[in-house]
Every structure is written in structure tokens, then in C-alpha cells.
Amino acid sequence: MHRTLGILEIVENICLRLEESEDGLLRDDGRTDFAALGRTSRIFEGPALNVLWIKQDTLNNLLKCFPPDLWEEVIVSGGRKNKAVRLTRVPQSEDWERLLLYARRIRDLTLRSPPTWLSAPFPVVDVFEAIESHLAAGYLCPNLQSIIWDGGPNSPVFPYVRLFLGPQITRAHLEVSRNASDLSVLSTLAIPYDKLKSFRLGSPLHDMPLIRGPSATLAMKLVHVEHLGLDTLDRAALEHLSGLPSLKSLDLSVTDQQDLGPPSSLTTRSRNPTFPALHTVQFFASSIQFAIEFVNMLSQCPLEDFTLGTDVLASNITMGEFFSALAAGVFHRTLTSLLIHEVDDGVTTTPTPPAGTIGNYIIRGPVLALLFCFSNLTTVHLTTPAGFDIDDTTAGDIARAWPKIRSLELGSCTDTHHPSSMTLRGLRAFATYCENLTYLGITLDASTVSPFDNSPATRISQLRLRSLDVAASPISDSTAVSRFVSGLFPGLETITTLNEWNWADPNDEDDTPQMATARAHYRKWKQVETLIPIIAAIRTEERHWAQMERE
DSSP states (O other): OOOOOOHHHHHHHHHHHHTTOOSSOBOTTSSBOHHHHHHHOHHHHHHHHHHHHSEESOSHHHHTTSOGGGEEEEEOTTSTTOEEEEESSOOOGGGGHHHHHHHTTOOEEEEESSOOTTSOOOOOHHHHHHHHHHHTTSOSSTTOOEEEEEOOTTOSOGGGGGGGOOTTOOEEEEEOOSOTTHHHHHHHOOOOTTTOSEEEEEOSSTTOOSSHHHHHHHHTTOSSOSEEEESOOOHHHHHHHHTOSSOOEEEEOOTTOOSOOSOOTTOSOOSSOSSTTOOEEEESSOOHHHHHHHHTTOSSBOOOEEEEEOOSOOOHHHHHHHHHHHHHHBOTTTOOEEEEEOOOSSSOOOOOOOTTOGGGTOEEHHHHGGGTTOTTOOEEEEEESSOEEOOHHHHHHHHHHOTTOSEEEEEESSSOOOOOOOBTHHHHHHHHHOTTOOEEEEOOBBSSOOOOOOOTTTOOOOOOOOEEEOTTOOBSOHHHHHHHHHHHOTTOOEEEOTTGGGGSSSOOTTOOHHHHHHHHHHHHHHHHHHHHHHHHHHHHHHHHHHHHHHO
């Protein structure tokens, strides 16, 4: 039974065939000129114009539908390509007809300032004033479904976002400027919250406590949201979201918020699922306590990815509470990615643990073992205030618990790096059980090297590992280490050390004793990096000739 093709699908099929033609319907970038296609036939005019206008990353194209004597382009942001449109006279009623005709075709609009290389700047404010005056209570693009609005800090344009928040909006990503009056505008916007599937509300700077209050209020209005990004939320708002069957991703800044506030009747973990569709959680800057209280709200949650940025000095006991809560609230089979790292804002740093208290911050095997129930993890990047103390036995436990791991990092987010008990023998477990591992970041003790057993009966070669970060790992004999590591990971290409950019300069006259030691370790690890492919090639050649002799 043949399916009847719609007009738009016919247009798209014809366009695919025209891509290789020479009939003048290709633009300079090689894509089909839908405007030219529309001119070839009245049948295709409407569908072709819909394709042409459906997605816009500037208002310039629309504003140029005004008569030519009504507008001009002015250069902004110091570049010829960064041109904004301003009006040269007041538009009359007849001037709007063509513009509004095309505005109805736009479904997806992105406006950013300062502009990216993909988009032009916002129009001059007088353009928005003219649009507002003409439309009265209407919308410029009445069929718009998606709006991304980022006016930048100190921008006067945010109030005009209301001209685009029509009844068809299902995705609204809004950045509020540093102008405090924008808060009052935000409370008056007629956003169709009950229809939104994707909603983001933020500020250009993560350290701005500007919109935290409204965030919780607006979150309570959401009914069918699937993707949500806000500054922060209180307990009541999160409890509301926990019952939504559609929420898939949650992205919070939570800057400076220490916890979720007083517990409520719903605080105790329920037997019923909470956040039943939640797959992705990202906290840009959070205290561990906030994260613990949030995770304690999870019950039978199908979480897949959890990313936590923090600059809080969290002890190993606190980290154990977080790991334990995660194991209790999340389906063990679903979690595939767990990242805990320093806040990535280029400013904030995690404080160094006070002298004499380092032991309270080192993560050891029993705490890490709380995560071993998540057997499908493929990405684990954990950086803590004093790092990890992993011995060879724990290395084996990790490798067996996470056989699907592809990227693993256990490190420190401060200048404190506890010496590891793990030796080179601990690497053997990762070669044995983690066949998909491509990146490993772990501190080990390579000051002594056990003999490498390369007999056919016990030979283990993991071929996928390409990058090894050894941080502040000590090393003595680079040749012996190369023989050992190349036998396990013959495909290893890159070895990095802690702050290795410090050691690229060959001049070491001003080195302190600690710097001299670190520089020496860096050079020896780089020798290992150079020797591994050579030794691996020699070993492969030897095996080849041995096989030839046996045959």
C-alpha cells in the first residue's frame, strides 16, 4: 500500500535531487536555495518559504522585509559582520504587511548578544518599540514554538521578549540581564508554562543572585516540562517537580545555597518512584549538602548522568553520605556517568584542607565501594580535596565493579595530592577487566617495578587505552616502567602529569627541591610515553617471528 506524500515532503525530495544539479538552485554554501525553488512554481512557493523561514538566528532577515527606505544596518561590536538593523523612519500600516506575512512562518528563533559567529546582533531598541506599538497586545511571530533569548549583561532589550512569547511556545530559554528592573518584567510575562517542554531561566553571570526567588515560583507552574534549567530551587519546588512524569533533565546553578531548607512531610524517601523520567542532573556550583538532600529525594529514579561542580571542602564522611544516598535512590542499572569536579568558572577554587586534617579528606576503598553497585558506569571522574588512596586490591575491585568503564579519573581538585598505595601491578586489573577503557587518570607508585610476565599463558593486552594521567606519581626507572606498561597497554599514546606545563621550560635553575622532584618525574614519564610504542612494536615483531618458527 503506497503512502501519499505531503507537499512539504515532495519539496524536500525534489531538493535532495537538485543538490547535484546545475540549474541555479544552489547557494554559495552548496545548499538548496529554497527561495529560488519557490519561484519555479506556485505549487512549491508556500512549502519552500516555510522551509526557508522556519528557523532564524537573527531578526535582520525579517526586518529587511520592510521597504528599503525604512531601515538601515549599523555596525556594532566592532566588526563589519556584526550589523544591527535600525529604523530610518516610523513604519506606516502598509509597511508591515510583507514582514508579518513572513513572521508567521517562523517556528524557531534564537537571538543572542553579543552575537556568535552564527548570528547577528539584536536590533536597535527603536525597532522593538515600533513593533510593540504596532502589535499592541499581539505577537510578532504568532506561530513561534521555540525562543532562545540572551541579551547579555546590562542589556535594555529583555522587556521586549514578551513580543515573542506566544501561545504556541513549547521551548523558552531566557537570560535575564543585570538590569534589576528585568525582575519585575519577568513576573508579568505571559509564558504558557503549562505547555512548556523545555524551559531555561538564567543570568549571564553565575555569581548573580538575581533570579533565585522567581525560579522556585516559576517551577511550580510547570506541568509538562521535560528539560529544565534554573538558578536554584527550594525544597517545595523540587518536590513539585519530583511528581512530574515528563521531567528528563535538570540543570541548576545553586550558587552559594548550602541546603534545601527545612524538611517537609515528603522529605523521607518514599517507596513510590520520584522523578520517574529524570535521566540527567547537572549542578554547576553546589555544596555537597545540597546534593545529598536532593539525592535523598530520589526514589527508584532512572538517572543516567549526574554532574556536580563544587568548591566546598567536603570530608570523606560527607562524600560517603552522598555516595550512599545515590546508591539508595537511583536504579543501579541506569547510572552510566558520574562527574564530581571543581566549579568551572575560572574564578572559584576549592580551599586546601587545613594542615593536620588531610586524613579526613582522603577517599579510600570503603567509601568508593559505595558506588560499586552501579555496574553499568562508563564515565567516572571524581576529584576531591585530597584525592584518593587506592591500593592494588582496591584497583582490582574497581575494575571488576565497572567492567564497562571507558573514562576513569580519581584525582584531587586542590594542591594536596596524597601518595597512592597502588603500584604498577594495580594497572593489570584495568587491563584484565576493562576492555573499553580509553582514558585513565589515577595516582600510583612507580618507584619500584615488578617483573612483567609476558608469557603466552598469562599475557594481557588491553588495546583501547590511549591516554594515562598519572598526576603526581613518583617514578624511578623509566625503561622498566615502559616495558611493564607497554605490555598491558600497547596502544597507549599520551601520558600526562600534574601541572606539566610548568616543566616544559628546560631552565630549572630556580627550582625548589619539590619542583626539581616534580620536574624529574615529569621527564621520566615523558620518556615512558616515547618508549611505549617502540617497545610494543618490538614485542609484536618478536611474537611474529616466534609464531613463524613454530609453524
